[in-house]
Amino acid sequence: MNHVLVVGAGPAGLAAACAARGRGARVTLMDASDYLGGQYWRHLPEERPSSNETALHHGWSTFTAMRERLESDAGCEIATGAQVWAIDQVRPADDRQTGAPASVHVLVGPADGSARRGLTVRPDAIIFATGAHDRTLPFPGWDLPGVFTAGAAQAFAKGERLAVGERVVVGGAGPFLLPVAASLAQTGATVLGVYEASRFAGLVRGWLPRPWQLLGASKKAVELLGYAGNHVRHRIPYRLGHAVVAAHGTDRVEAVTVARVDVNWSPIPGTERRIPTDAVCVGHGFTPRLELPIATGCAIGAGHFVTVDDRQQSSIAAVYAAGEITGIGGVDAALAEGRIAGHCAAGGDLRDRELREAVRARRTFTGFAARIDAAHGIRPGWTDWITDETIVCRCEEVPYGRLRTTGRATCSSGLRSLKLSTRAGLGICQGRVCGRTVEELLGGSLDRVGGRLIDGVSIDRRPIAVPLRIGELAGFDAERQVRAPWNRPQSDEPSATSPE
Ligand SMILES: Cc1cc2nc3c(=O)[nH]c(=O)nc-3n(C[C@H](O)[C@H](O)[C@H](O)COP(=O)(O)OP(=O)(O)OC[C@H]3O[C@@H](n4cnc5c(N)ncnc54)[C@H](O)[C@@H]3O)c2cc1C
Incomplete structure (x- = not known):
């Protein structure tokens, strides 16, 4: 049976997991958070439930229906508190065409704890539904x-x-x-x-x-x-x-x-x-979380989103993407894309009857992404409200003036060297907050002095996708990998091991 790994349990990931199960695939659904729902359906912890959770939510019953379906389904393994921290790039020569899986490295347990379990998963197909950060x-x-x-x-x-x-x-x-x-x-x-x-x-x-x-x-x-x-x-x-x-x-x-x-x-x-x-x-606005698709080798388009085809498949066979990482279109676009990705990753066809509504919804709601950008997209004049003293990178306390003068003095033409010489983006957030801003600011100022800033995806490239302890890295041993499902081990599968 096809094994589909879904990374991210927000609207896109939940819809993808349901659709893949609907096609009979074995599904592993992982999320770094302690609860399902992602950003849109973020809710009070189960030990402190709200008497009226719907007050701050739209579509709450859509969420609870998907959650109940997946939680009661023995063919779906759910891992919360599971951070995918690295992924081995699919090698173009052999795997790109055949769709053989990448190795997905995961740490399971409280992010601030010292005893997280290390796991490596090798699914038949991956769906990235990792959402976005605030911009x-x-x-x-x-x-x-x-x-x-x-x-x-x-x-x-x-x-x-x-x-x-x-x-x-x-x-x-x-x-x-x-x-x-x-x-x-x-x-x-x-x-x-x-x-x-x-x-x-x-x-x-x-x-x-x-x-x-x-x-x-x-x-x-x-x-x-x-x-x-x-x-x-x-x-x-x-x-x-x-x-x-x-x-x-x-x-x-x-x-x-x-x-x-x-x-x-x-x-x-x-x-x-x-x-x-x-x-x-x-x-x-929002910035897509691209670390894992980039590490996998997926093509990233001009707007800094994962490039997907009509089936939500990325440039790599058997690697799909859905939700905010393919465009900022809101919850309905995420749900529709998730359904399509899950169905197709599990071997379904875009023309299947089950997908008709999702394909229609995707057409409607992905149009939203373009409208949101046209109506509310960032305009260049904002740089007039900052001064040389304005901090741009908060982690490393780098002010705009230092960014500008270093860029000019070094005649830098690449973000990587500018990052190293100014330290902007080298702090704890690794450029998640300031990266796009640094890119735009330096691009603008370098243009004015005749330089060119050539980026690509360097600002989003983080081979280690989430913060982890050096001990966890040192204990990492990919060969002691555990194949999902691990929550309910089956007789032919090893149980979870943790790197000491
Ligand atoms: C902070 C924030 C709050 C928002 N609140 C709202 C709102 O109230 N109303 C609204 O209309 N829109 C809101 N949005 C926009 C909203 O995110 C989208 O409309 C919608 O939720 C996108 O769904 P998604 O499934 O693509 O991503 P998300 O809902 O963001 O889900 C992505 C999931 O992937 C998980 N993930 C990411 N990286 C990893 C990893 N390496 N390993 C494991 N798991 C990972 C995350 O923990 C997250 O649960 C918010 C966005 C943000 C950033």
């Missing part, structure tokens, strides 16, 4: 305590029922700001305003062309109305063409400056307004 543009003061990414605020609200502050400003760009404001209000914060950098004309240009293509997405309009109602109920001002351009405070944020911005997001002088606050949540 936040820097501004003066964004390294102060009290400044959060919009996703972190959402994670606190959904995963802990905590608001990140009492009086909170939300800023950035994209539809995601709306659920963040709603969750903050529902967890007791006063939201002082939502400041969306895109202007009205930009939103019209991004969202309105070919409106008939949005007909299949009417439930999104219902969600939007719900958020609008939430804004009215909680009296949350929503301002287009405004950006949070600075945060102020000594030990923590005490106020922010909000300014009107032009169509390129360049702040308009004289429009600045200072707003006292104790927390600010800022998000300018």
